[in-house]
Amino acid sequence: MTRNQKEEVIARLSDEFSTSNAVVVCNYKGIITKQLEVLRDSARVADVKVEVVKNTLANIALEKSGKNGLTLKDTNIYLWGVDSLAVTKVAAKFAEKNNAFEIKFGHIDGEVADANKINALSKMPSREELLAMLLQVWNAPIQNFTIGLNALKEKKEKE
DSSP: OOHHHHHHHHHHHHHHHHHOSEEEEEEOTTOOHHHHHHHHHHHHHTTOEEEEOOHHHHHHHHHHTTOOOOOOOSSOEEEEESOHHHHHHHHHHHHHHOTTOEEEEEEETTEEEEHHHHHHHHTSOOHHHHHHHHHHHHHHHHHHHHHHHHHHHHHHHHO
16 A cells, blocks of 8 residues: 555545544454445444554544544454444444454544443434334323224114
8 A cells, every 4th residue: 555545545534534423443354344344234224434444543533533542453344434333233243144254442422432332322222213112102192082082982883
């Protein structure tokens, strides 16, 4: 890789890291290419970016984007995106299915997060799931009222 190519990678990554709310670093050693394609496909659906980058280039890009405090070692794959929960959900779901894939740490919403925090965040419901729950709660009294009215109507018709 030439110096110009490295500078382009750093510039692109620093722009993308600065606009993302979450960057998760994972160990992918022992994962075959077909499995990584499954990860990339699930990430694409969730609007999460996945890339294997040299640690030195990623470290420079992370520092330029203001995401400090991450110590990069060994083989790493980076997942990032605007939606923090989507990034953590993609990483955690893939880690559950593949024992060799290990979540190391990340930078989420302005602070460094360990693997436990990332796994905890991945279990939280998304915005859409929370809205669906809220609508069910709001809809329940009306639904129960209409069921009661219908039962009363049927009772009156039988009499």
